[in-house]
Amino acid sequence: MIATLFVLVLLFLGAGIIVPLLTFSGDHRVHRSISLAGAIAGSALLAIVSAWILITGQTISWIFPTPFDYLTLTFSIDRLAAFFLLLIAAVSGPVALYAMEYIEHLEGGSRRHLLCSGACLFILSMILVVVSATTLAFFFFWELMAASSFFMVMYEYTGTETGKAGLYYFVMTQLSTLFVLLGFLLLFVQTGSFAFVTAGASFLSTLAFLALFLGFSIKAGIIPFHKWLPYAHPASPSPISALMSGVMLKIAVYGLVRVLLDVFTPDLWWGILILSAGTVSAVLGIIYALKEHDIKAMLAYSSIENIGIIFTAIGLSVIFSAYNLPELALISLLAALFHALNHALFKSLLFLTAGSVVHAAHTRDIEHMGGLVHRMPYTAVLFFIGALAIAALPPLNGFASEVLIFISFFSSVAVADPLFKVFLFLCLALFALTSALSAACFVKAYGSVFLALPRSPECGEAREVPLPMLAGPAVLALACIVIGLSALQIFGLAGFVVPIPDMFLVGVLLLVMAFLAWAFVYYPARMKPRIAETWGCGTLSQQPFTEYSGHGFSEPIDIIFSVVYRTRMKNERTFFDRKNCIFREGTADIRLLKVFEEYLYLPLARASLRAASQISRFQNGCLDTYLLYVFGTVLAIIIYLGWLS
Amino acid sequence: MTLPFVIYLVLNTLAVLAVAPLFVSIIKKVKAKTQGRHGPSVFQTYYNLAKLFRKEILYSPHSSWIMRVTPIVNIAAMLVAALFVPLVFVPEPVGGIGNIILLLYLLAMAKFFMALAGLDAGSSFGGMGSSREMSISAIIEPTTIIVFAALVFVFKTFNVFTMFSASAATGAPATPTLILLGISLFIILIVETSRIPVDNPETHLELTMIHEGMILEQSGPNLALMELSAAVKLTLLMALLINLILPFGLSTTLAFGALALAVAMFVLKGAALSVLVGLFESSMSKMRFFRLPGFFAMAFFFSTLIIIIEVFA
Numbered sequence: 001m002i003a004t005l006f007v008l009v010l011l012f013l014g015a016g017i018i019v020p021l022l023t024f025s026g027d028h029r030v031h032r033s034i035s036l037a038g039a040i041a042g043s044a045l046l047a048i049v050s051a052w053i054l055i056t057g058q059t060i061s062w063i064f065p066t067p068f069d070y071l072t073l074t075f076s077i078d079r080l081a082a083f084f085l086l087l088i089a090a091v092s093g094p095v096a097l098y099a100m101e102y103i104e105h106l107e108g109g110s111r112r113h114l115l116c117s118g119a120c121l122f123i124l125s126m127i128l129v130v131v132s133a134t135t136l137a138f139f140f141f142w143e144l145m146a147a148s149s150f151f152m153v154m155y156e157y158t159g160t161e162t163g164k165a166g167l168y169y170f171v172m173t174q175l176s177t178l179f180v181l182l183g184f185l186l187l188f189v190q191t192g193s194f195a196f197v198t199a200g201a202s203f204l205s206t207l208a209f210l211a212l213f214l215g216f217s218i219k220a221g222i223i224p225f226h227k228w229l230p231y232a233h234p235a236s237p238s239p240i241s242a243l244m245s246g247v248m249l250k251i252a253v254y255g256l257v258r259v260l261l262d263v264f265t266p267d268l269w270w271g272i273l274i275l276s277a278g279t280v281s282a283v284l285g286i287i288y289a290l291k292e293h294d295i296k297a298m299l300a301y302s303s304i305e306n307i308g309i310i311f312t313a314i315g316l317s318v319i320f321s322a323y324n325l326p327e328l329a330l331i332s333l334l335a336a337l338f339h340a341l342n343h344a345l346f347k348s349l350l351f352l353t354a355g356s357v358v359h360a361a362h363t364r365d366i367e368h369m370g371g372l373v374h375r376m377p378y379t380a381v382l383f384f385i386g387a388l389a390i391a392a393l394p395p396l397n398g399f400a401s402e403v404l405i406f407i408s409f410f411s412s413v414a415v416a417d418p419l420f421k422v423f424l425f426l427c428l429a430l431f432a433l434t435s436a437l438s439a440a441c442f443v444k445a446y447g448s449v450f451l452a453l454p455r456s457p458e459c460g461e462a463r464e465v466p467l468p469m470l471a472g473p474a475v476l477a478l479a480c481i482v483i484g485l486s487a488l489q490i491f492g493l494a495g496f497v498v499p500i501p502d503m504f505l506v507g508v509l510l511l512v513m514a515f516l517a518w519a520f521v522y523y524p525a526r527m528k529p530r531i532a533e534t535w536g537c538g539t540l541s542q543q544p545f546t547e548y549s550g551h552g553f554s555e556p557i558d559i560i561f562s563v564v565y566r567t568r569m570k571n572e573r574t575f576f577d578r579k580n581c582i583f584r585e586g587t588a589d590i591r592l593l594k595v596f597e598e599y600l601y602l603p604l605a606r607a608s609l610r611a612a613s614q615i616s617r618f619q620n621g622c623l624d625t626y627l628l629y630v631f632g633t634v635l636a637i638i639i640y641l642g643w644l645s
Numbered sequence: 646m647t648l649p650f651v652i653y654l655v656l657n658t659l660a661v662l663a664v665a666p667l668f669v670s671i672i673k674k675v676k677a678k679t680q681g682r683h684g685p686s687v688f689q690t691y692y693n694l695a696k697l698f699r700k701e702i703l704y705s706p707h708s709s710w711i712m713r714v715t716p717i718v719n720i721a722a723m724l725v726a727a728l729f730v731p732l733v734f735v736p737e738p739v740g741g742i743g744n745i746i747l748l749l750y751l752l753a754m755a756k757f758f759m760a761l762a763g764l765d766a767g768s769s770f771g772g773m774g775s776s777r778e779m780s781i782s783a784i785i786e787p788t789t790i791i792v793f794a795a796l797v798f799v800f801k802t803f804n805v806f807t808m809f810s811a812s813a814a815t816g817a818p819a820t821p822t823l824i825l826l827g828i829s830l831f832i833i834l835i836v837e838t839s840r841i842p843v844d845n846p847e848t849h850l851e852l853t854m855i856h857e858g859m860i861l862e863q864s865g866p867n868l869a870l871m872e873l874s875a876a877v878k879l880t881l882l883m884a885l886l887i888n889l890i891l892p893f894g895l896s897t898t899l900a901f902g903a904l905a906l907a908v909a910m911f912v913l914k915g916a917a918l919s920v921l922v923g924l925f926e927s928s929m930s931k932m933r934f935f936r937l938p939g940f941f942a943m944a945f946f947f948s949t950l951i952i953i954i955e956v957f958a
Contacts, residue, residue, distance in 0.1 A: 370767075373709040380709075393754040394747060406746045406790075410797045418957050425952050428794060429787035429945070436786035439753060440779035443760045447775065452767030453707055488741075499803065501741020506725065509742075513658075513721035521866045527701035534705040534862055537769055542707055548764065548772020556780035560938050 003060050005049050006077070009127070012042035016120030020113035027110045032103060035116040036096045039123060043093030046085055046127065053082035054494060061133060074133040074195065080261070084130045084254045087341050090479060091246040091348045092123045098352050098472030099239040101465070105359060106237060108155070115155055115237065122148040122243060126251050135184040136194045138255070142180060145251065146173040146219075149244055153236040165228075165235035172218055172228040179215030180255070183208045187263065196262045205264060212259055213273070220252035222311060223281040224596045226304045230292070233300035234364060238355020241296060245303045246348035250340045253310055257336070260318060268322040272423075275315025279427045282308030282434040287564050290441045290554045291592065294364045295354050298445060299347065302390065305434060306343040310336050312431060313405050319415070319424075320408075328411050334496060335404035342397040342483065346389035349476035353383040356469050357449060360462035366448040366550045368456040375462045378470050380450045385477040387446050389484065391439040395507040397480045400487035402435060403500050440557065448550035455544045566593035649899055653736040654728060656904075661727040661884075664912060665876035666690035668883065668919045675923025676847075690876065697869035705766035705862060715762035716863065716870035719755045723874040723881070726751040730881045731888070733907035734896045735809045743806040745793050752837065755874065756782055763859035774858025777934065781843065781855065784941050785836045791948040792829045796889070798955055799823065805885070812892040822955055827890040829948040834882045838875065840922065842932040842940070880915070887914045 016038030020031045053060070061076030077085065099119065103112050125144040132138040150173065154166045186208035190199045199205040218225040233241045256274075260266055285305030292298040313336035320329035356379045357372060358364050373380040389396040409428040415421055454460040464470075483490065485507050491498045536542045558565060573586030618629075670687040677684025686692075704712060729748040741747065756778065763775035799822060800808040812823075836843050839856035848854060854861075860871045888895055894910030896903040932940060 371707070373711070388754075388757070391753075391757060392750065393757055394750050399747075399750055403744075403746050403750075407803065410746075410794050410803065413798055413801070422949075422953055425791060425794060425949065429791050429949075432786045432790035433783065436753070436783040439757055440783050443757060443764070443775060443779050447761055447764035447772070451709065451711065451761065451765045501744040501747050505740040505742065506747065509654075509725045509728065510721050513724045514717050517717050517720045517724075517870065521698065521870060527865075529702035529704055529865075531704050531706050534703065534766055534768065542705070542767050544767075546769055547767045548769050548776060553764075553772065553776040553779075556776060556934065557783065559935060560780065560784060 002049055002052055002058075003062070005045055006060070009042045009046045009049065010124065012038045012045065013120050013124040013127070016042065017117050017124065020117040023110070023113070027112070029104060032112060032116045033100055035113075035120060036100045036103075039096035039120050040093050042123070043089040043096065046089035047093070050077075050082040050085035050089060053077055054079055054086065057495075071136060071194075072134070073137045075128075075131045075137065076133040077131050080254075080258065081130050083337060083341070084250065085127060087250055087344050088123065088126055088130070088247050090341070091243065091344050091476075094472040094475040095239045095242050095246075095348055095352065096472075097475070098242075098355075098469055101468035102237070102239055102355060102359070106155075111155070115152060115240075118148050118152045119240065119243065122152065122240075122248075126247055129251055130254055133196065134194045135187060135196065139177075139181060139184055142251075142255075143177055145248065146177055149173075149240070149248060152240045153232045153244075155237055155240070156235065159235070161231075162235040165231040168228045169232040172225065175225075176215045176218035176252075179211045179218065181215075183210075183212035183215060183259075186211060196258065198265070199263050201265055201267075206267075209259070209264055209266075209270060213256065213270075216252040216256045217277060217311075220249050220256075220307045220311070221281075221304045222277050222307060223284050223304060224600055226281065226285070227596060227601060229300040229304055230288075230294075230297040233303075233351075234294050234296040238296070238351055238358065241299075241355070242348035242351035245300065245351055246344040249303060249307055250344055253307070253314075253336070253340050256311075256314065257333070260314070266318045266322060268319060271315050271318030271320075271322055273315070274311055274318060275427060278308045278311025278313075278315050279430050280308070281305065282312060283430050283437075284564065286434050286437045286441060287557075287561055290437060290444065290557055291565060293366050293550055295358065295366050295369075295445065295449065296351070296364055298366070298441070299350055299354060302350075302438065302441065303343075303347055305438060306339070306347065306390075309402070309405065309431070309434065310339050310343070312427070313339060313408065316405075316408050316412075316424075320412075323415050325414055328408060328414060330496070331404065331411070331498060332408040334491070334498060335401055335408055338404060338487075339401035342389070342401045342480070345476050345479050345483070346386045346396075346398060349473050349480065350383065350386040350390065352469075352473045352476070353379050353386060356465040356473075357383070357462075359469075360465060361456075361459040363456065363458065366445060369449045369454070369459050370452050370544065370547065371450070371454040372459065372462055373450040375454075375460075376450075376464045378464060379473075382470065382473045382477050383450065384446060385480055386473075387442040389480045391442045392435055393439070394484075395503040395510065396484035397487065398484070400484050400500060400503060404498060405431070407499055437557070440554075444550055444553045447548075447553065452547045453542060453544040455547070455549075566595055567591070568593050647737070647739070649736050650739050652899060653731070653734055656734060657728055657732055658724055660732045660908065660911075661724070661877055661880050662873070664732075664915060665873065665880040666694060667912070668880055668915050669876045671916055671919035672923040672926070675920050676927050679924065679927035690872075694869045694873060697872070698866050700865035702865040702867055705768075707767045708765045708862070711758070711761050712765045712862065715758045716867040716874075718758045719874040720870045720877070722751045722755040722758075723877040726755075727877055727881045729805055730884045731806060731809055731895075732880075732884050733911050734899065734904060735806050735813065738804045738806040741804075743804040745797065745803055745805055745808075748805065749789060749793065752878065753782070755878075759859050759871070762862070766862045768862060770854075770858050770861050774855050774861070777855045778859055781836065781937065784938055785833065785944075788829070788941060788945045788948050789833050789837075791945065791952060792826060792833060795822075795826055795829075795948060795951050795955060798952065799826070809888045809892065809895060810897055812889050813895040813897060815892075822951060823890055825951045825954075826948075827886060829944060829951065830882075830886045830889070832944045832947075834879075834886060835922070835925070836941070836944075837882060838879045841926040842929050843937060845931050883915055883918050884911070887911070887918060 016035040020035045057079055059078040064073040066072055125141050128141040150170055153169050156162050186204055190204045191197055221229045282305050285301050285308055289298050289301035292301055313332050317329045317332035361369050389398040392398040392402040412424040485504050488500055488502050568591045571588040574584045576582040576584050670690045674684045674687055726748055729743050760775035760779050763771035800811055839846055844855040863871050894907050896907040
């Protein structure tokens with residue numbers, strides 16, 4: 001029954017892939033709508049399937065035999081896979097609903113058919129990655145996921161920005177695939193099987209772990225492999241950004257969790273590695289996000305931060321299990337998974353509403369926005385819920401998962417090694433810093449985008465978006481609120497006892513207090529509120545250019561963390577006289593140093609170019625040389641085989 | 646939810662609302678005295694609030710619903726946060742009320758709304774206040790969380806209620822670790838309630854104002870609610886400090902005599918701590934804004950030291 005439903009999900013998505021491709025030249029809205037409706041129906045069914053498996057704890061599996069024994073494709077859905085399927089379903093459905101309207105406002109004519117088809121393929125490939133029970137199937141769909149998302153990043157292929165984004169994304173994602181493949185091959189050498197089976201502790205499995213960790217980190221956007229995110233997200237259409245940031249990054253998390261649980265027996269230092277990578281990504285991610293003025297790039301950096309938080313929790317879990325504290329390890333792992341779900345929900349909510357804002361205001365620069373709360377009231381409320389959730393404010397879902405991570409950190413008292421405890425507390429301090437900075441970041445974002453006066457004429461003429469573009473995010477916002485309020489009950493339903501406060505009670509208390517305050521203060525008020533111009537700091541009326549800008553808002557943080565930003569200020573002046581009094585001319589320039597790009601990516605790229613040019617000498621186009629290579633190879637094989645026998 | 650807990654909810658809320666303005670006034674009085682002024686009456690804050698509640702509310706035409714809900718959200722968040730810190734009577738915790746992390750995040754929630762309200766009207770004063778407030782709260786956060794972690798460490802519980810009952814049960818003068826923690830908590834109190842040397846609560850000048858800048862646009866009952874929630878925040882942080890370090894008199898039963906004693910003791914201890922805060926504020930000048938990270942770094946190392954001592958002890 002459940003297996004049939006799952007096949008139905010695949011069929012719906014398959015229809016979503018094929019229908020838009022039926023017409024090669026025409027531009028029919030109905031084909032796109034059918035395709036996206038297929039995605040919505042598929043997601044709804046998938047949600048039912050995965051929720052059922054999560055609650056009952058039943059595992060279902062299929063085997064597709066192939067002529068080659070090694071290459072048997074096995075699929076299975078256990079609770080972990082079901083959880084990630086639920087995550088995919090929860091995001092894909094609302095995103096497809098949003099895209100139904102959004103895609104009609106995109107330019108590109110019949111190219112939009114390809115976008116719909118590609119989006120369905122992307123969702124399908126992510127589902128298949130999660131249900132793969134062999135490393136080979138996992139790898140195959142992993143690559144399909146990478147390729148389909150690459151084409152969607154390149155949707156607006158004419159833009160120069162898109163070209164750069166596409167290149168970055170392509171290189172990084174292929175690098176990730178390469179490491180994942182290496183890891184799986186090493187595992188095959190170790191275990192002799194392509195299934196996810198336990199690999200004993202050995203040098204080879206450590207190597208395999210490192211390769212897989214690198215591969216998954218690149219895909220998840222862990223610093224320093226993060227650079228593709230802030231390029232690819234602004235370039236791609238908003239629903240695609242939402243899918244990539246909300247879901248695809250989580251597939252990498254799934255991969256990591258899967259191999260850690262089923263394949264490896266982690267050492268302590270693996271946990272330290274994951275925890276350090278997570279902490280660094282979290283802190284640096286949010287610090288960079290604060291500096292970013294492109295709203296979608298800002299959200300991309302914030303995704304890096306949240307992936308960092310998830311990795312932090314996974315690292316804690318590995319550390320606790322290495323210290324033989326299974327209960328704490330379970331709590332940390334639950335925290336990581338729960339945060340993955342929550343981040344998927346609120347980040348796709350934010351990306352979708354940001355897409356609406358960009359659509360209405362015709363700019364991605366938050367310095368040119370403002371005042372949209374009056375022009376797009378519903379979008380403003382939806383974005384606000386997302387901002388509250390991502391800033392981890394109670395009683396929303398972001399808080400529910402962060403409190404669980406805090407609790408696992410605080411519980412590290414159980415760890416025996418004193419020095420190690422101090423290390424964990426330092427990570428805790430950085431984690432707290434991250435959390436507080438993300439609140440600052442989203443105050444800045446919300447304030448600049450929605451509040452005060454519009455800072456550009458286009459923004460002043462913005463109008464609210466049509467209903468489907470509100471309905472999709474509204475579903476996500478509702479999910480954020482419901483999960484936040486009933487976090488304790490949800491864990492109870494899944495059969496886990498976690499020490500988090502009852503947020504429902506807190507929500508009720510907040511409502512009661514707010515109602516009492518209203519009843520005592522406003523209800524008996526005799527005078528009606530008056531709308532009048534308030535003091536404009538000396539100007540006659542409030543002007544947009546006197547408002548606090550987003551840049552101004554983050555300036556104190558910019559100065560405090562100037563070491564991290566590495567802002568370069570250059571100012572060159574020439575003078576007419578020798579005592580430097582009479583100014584002739586000069587230039588001044590403030591530049592944000594792209595540390596990772598300039599010190600890591602470019603040197604690596606240059607080195608590989610140099611290596612490539614060395615190697616390309618072998619290919620000189622001369623037939624005689626090639627014959628020599630063949631001769632040499634044959635000789636080597638003969639000698640090698642002779643040696644063996 | 647049991648009856649004593651419901652009684653606790655009502656009692657604690659009323660108590661915190663009743664004493665909060667008093668402590669604010671005492672601090673003002675002490676500061677005035679040290680400056681050689683006579684200073685306003687200790688009931689002046691009550692009069693101010695009563696006056697503000699009767700005034701009309703003024704909204705800027707550019708402001709949105711953020712401005713309108715912020716006072717309500719602020720006072721609601723602060724009153725719920727105050728429920729997490731029992732002033733005079735400690736019941737059995739129910740449903741995670743008293744969770745120390747949730748307490749911190751309720752304060753953060755109020756701050757989030759207040760900062761947005763500062764940006765709402767588009768005035769540069771409000772924006773400046775919001776920007777500074779969020780920056781300061783971000784860099785003090787590691788210290789706060791380390792101190793809270795140390796508390797969890799020492800008391801082996803996440804719940805403030807359990808911490809207070811453990812502390813009240815021993816009754817005796819606090820351990821050295823707790824005294825060290827008390828110093829850190831005092832620094833957090835100073836920072837979180839926008840006092841000298843971090844912020845100057847008396848002025849509206851652009852050089853000093855952080856908190857006052859953000860609420861510049863508020864008027865009438867809205868302003869009263871903002872002032873009241875600031876006072877409640879001061880009181881609940883003071884209560885956290887007092888009931889951990891000097892818990893004697895704290896009641897764990899609902900007997901009338903014990904409660905009356907507890908109320909009297911709390912007002913007395915709170916007044917003493919307010920005098921201390923006033924003297925502390927008078928003894929130094931406002932720090933330059935960008936000198937603050939250094940001050941916070943000191944507080945951070947101090948609290949990390951406590952953790953290290955506690956870990957190796």
